[in-house]
Amino acid sequence: MALDRQDVEKIAHLARININQEDINEYLGNLTNILGLVDQMQRVDTQNIDPLSHPLDAIQRLRADTITESNQREQLQQVAPAVEEGLFLVPKVID
Amino acid sequence: MFSKTIAQLAIGLKKGEFSSCEITQSYLDRINAQDKKYNSYITVTAEQAMQQAKAADTAIAAGNAVTMTGIPIAHKDIFCTKGTRTSAGSKMLDNFIAPYDATLIEKFNAANSVSLGKTNMDEFAMGSSNENSYYGAVTNPWGENRVPGGSSGGSAAAVAAQLAPGATGTDTGGSIRQPCALTNLSGIKPTYGRVSRFGMIAFASSLDQAGPIAKTAEDAAILLNVMAGFDPRDSTSADKPVSDYCASLNQPLAGLKIGLPKEFFSAELNPLVAEQIQAAVKEYQALGAQIKEISLPNTALSIPAYYIIAPAEASSNLSRFDGVRYGHRCESPVDLEDMYKRSRGEGFGAEVKRRILVGTYALSEGFYDAYYKKAQQIRRLIQQDYINALKEVDVIMGPTTPQPAFKIGEKTSDPVEMYMEDIYTLSLNLAGLPGMSIPCGLVDGLPVGLQIIGNYFAEERLLNVAHMFQQATDWHKNTAPGL
Numbered sequence: 001m002a003l004d005r006q007d008v009e010k011i012a013h014l015a016r017i018n019i020n021q022e023d024i025n026e027y028l029g030n031l032t033n034i035l036g037l038v039d040q041m042q043r044v045d046t047q048n049i050d051p052l053s054h055p056l057d058a059i060q061r062l063r064a065d066t067i068t069e070s071n072q073r074e075q076l077q078q079v080a081p082a083v084e085e086g087l088f089l090v091p092k093v094i095d
Numbered sequence: 096m097f098s099k100t101i102a103q104l105a106i107g108l109k110k111g112e113f114s115s116c117e118i119t120q121s122y123l124d125r126i127n128a129q130d131k132k133y134n135s136y137i138t139v140t141a142e143q144a145m146q147q148a149k150a151a152d153t154a155i156a157a158g159n160a161v162t163m164t165g166i167p168i169a170h171k172d173i174f175c176t177k178g179t180r181t182s183a184g185s186k187m188l189d190n191f192i193a194p195y196d197a198t199l200i201e202k203f204n205a206a207n208s209v210s211l212g213k214t215n216m217d218e219f220a221m222g223s224s225n226e227n228s229y230y231g232a233v234t235n236p237w238g239e240n241r242v243p244g245g246s247s248g249g250s251a252a253a254v255a256a257q258l259a260p261g262a263t264g265t266d267t268g269g270s271i272r273q274p275c276a277l278t279n280l281s282g283i284k285p286t287y288g289r290v291s292r293f294g295m296i297a298f299a300s301s302l303d304q305a306g307p308i309a310k311t312a313e314d315a316a317i318l319l320n321v322m323a324g325f326d327p328r329d330s331t332s333a334d335k336p337v338s339d340y341c342a343s344l345n346q347p348l349a350g351l352k353i354g355l356p357k358e359f360f361s362a363e364l365n366p367l368v369a370e371q372i373q374a375a376v377k378e379y380q381a382l383g384a385q386i387k388e389i390s391l392p393n394t395a396l397s398i399p400a401y402y403i404i405a406p407a408e409a410s411s412n413l414s415r416f417d418g419v420r421y422g423h424r425c426e427s428p429v430d431l432e433d434m435y436k437r438s439r440g441e442g443f444g445a446e447v448k449r450r451i452l453v454g455t456y457a458l459s460e461g462f463y464d465a466y467y468k469k470a471q472q473i474r475r476l477i478q479q480d481y482i483n484a485l486k487e488v489d490v491i492m493g494p495t496t497p498q499p500a501f502k503i504g505e506k507t508s509d510p511v512e513m514y515m516e517d518i519y520t521l522s523l524n525l526a527g528l529p530g531m532s533i534p535c536g537l538v539d540g541l542p543v544g545l546q547i548i549g550n551y552f553a554e555e556r557l558l559n560v561a562h563m564f565q566q567a568t569d570w571h572k573n574t575a576p577g578l
Binding site for chain 2: 007008011012013014015016017018019020027030031033034035036037038039040041042044046049050051052053054055056058060061063072075076078079080081082088090091092093
């Protein structure tokens with residue numbers, strides 16, 4: 001399927017990445033080439049083949065529901081861009 | 096001193112020929128004097144290194160030393176190191192001081208190893224040339240205009256330039272093996288789940304694995320002995336016993352069955368590289384191995400399958416970089432969406448954005464079956480090829496890369512051309528198998544890597560097969576011109 005500029009803008013919006021207008025054509029070219037490369041897959045018959053999501057086909061390990069970590073809020077928030085009274089600050093969401 | 100292997104340094108430390116403080120200071124001085132040429136380190140942690148060296152000397156004096164005690168090494172800047180910037184080669188994390196240590200770092204600390212610093216890498220481990228780093232490209236010590244490979248290019252360049260005797264790396268599609276091949280080093284990507292990924296910044300979770308980069312197979316075994324093992328904090332960690340990877344290094348190879356996949360010797364392989372690989376295979380025959388031609392028919396499909404699966408998983412993993420809890424946040428966002436979009440637009444480099452976009456597209460509504468599911472089905476076919484082949488042979492050998500180190504800037508204009516460099520390494524990650532690259536010759540003065548692939552959890556065997564080659568040949572002793 002051929003992509004156009006609007007597709008690139010839509011994908012960038014879904015990914016929440018700002019892309020400069022002047023760079024869209026370059027991304028369009030790159031993405032078109034990459035999708036051309038991966039289209040080779042469509043020639044392969046994969047009917048009845050189980051998708052492989054874990055190389056060892058392992059399942060999610062469960063542990064006992066007990067507290068193993070201590071509260072390190074202050075330490076972890078030291079790397080946050082904006083914090084107040086132990087909360088992460090973001091631009092106003094609700095008026 | 097700088098030409099010594101980890102094994103040799105460990106003996107010298109034990110005998111009291113030199114102290115950890117002396118080795119560590121020598122390496123720090125050398126990094127300070129020489130790394131401008133290579134740009135292999137992002138952060139040098141001189142003060143902490145000297146503190147660790149002092150503690151190591153105390154442990155050695157008290158008789159509490161293990162092999163890695165007092166040995167200085169470098170860590171890829173993808174492993175969280177408490178109190179030290181952990182950037183993943185990205186502007187996004189330029190201001191990120193890790194609040195905790197990765198399990199791998201804890202293990203080296205517990206062995207009283209010394210960390211010299213954090214090495215350069217392709218941003219978020221996405222790249223095959225180390226040209227995608229926010230901190231600039233890394234130069235291959237084997238040629239000033241050549242790439243060292245990627246994404247663990249800083250780790251490889253540091254060891255090849257003798258700015259560290261060994262280093263850690265990660266391998267999602269070849270990021271340990273390919274840089275080792277291009278810089279004449281020995282490295283192993285262990286079986287998926289063998290080394291803990293706790294505190295290792297995620298790229299593609301079903302593929303990522305950590306491993307060592309070293310001068311010899313023996314050193315790689317020493318490093319892997321520290322790194323490997325079950326970790327309850329990593330849900331993908333393998334709960335299996337760990338071998339002593341040094342125990343059977345010297346086991347004779349008589350009767351070893353080596354498979355050569357005909358797909359690894361196809362048109363894209365540089366004929367001079369092919370000659371070196373064939374010569375290495377002859378050497379193995381002289382060591383008593385039997386050679387058998389095999390087929391891995393779906394090899395070519397590893398590129399499209401990988402370049403859907405890895406970007407799809409990356410787009411999901413990298414959604415955590417939202418400018419809220421850590422990492423880059425744009426100036427004066429007008430609202431939440433603006434903050435997400437500009438923080439991510441500014442924080443990520445071009446290749447990372449490309450892969451997030453590809454992955455987002457592949458996972459978007461209506462395309463999942465055609466891309467991600469299809470790639471996972473092909474992944475099953477690729478794995479099945481290996482399982483069938485490894486019923487007939489003990490190990491599989493071939494080239495690590497189609498050609499020696501290419502020039503900086505040679506493949507940056509078209510991402511697809513760069514992706515083709517990974518043809519021989521990707522399938523292993525898709526199958527989750529362990530693989531090594533060891534030096535096996537030079538082409539036009541540039542190193543060639545021999546790839547050795549084994550069955551699940553056969554790291555001990557691979558290291559043995561690599562070590563015996565290095566007992567019989569001297570390729571791994573070659574150092575970059577001028578060293």
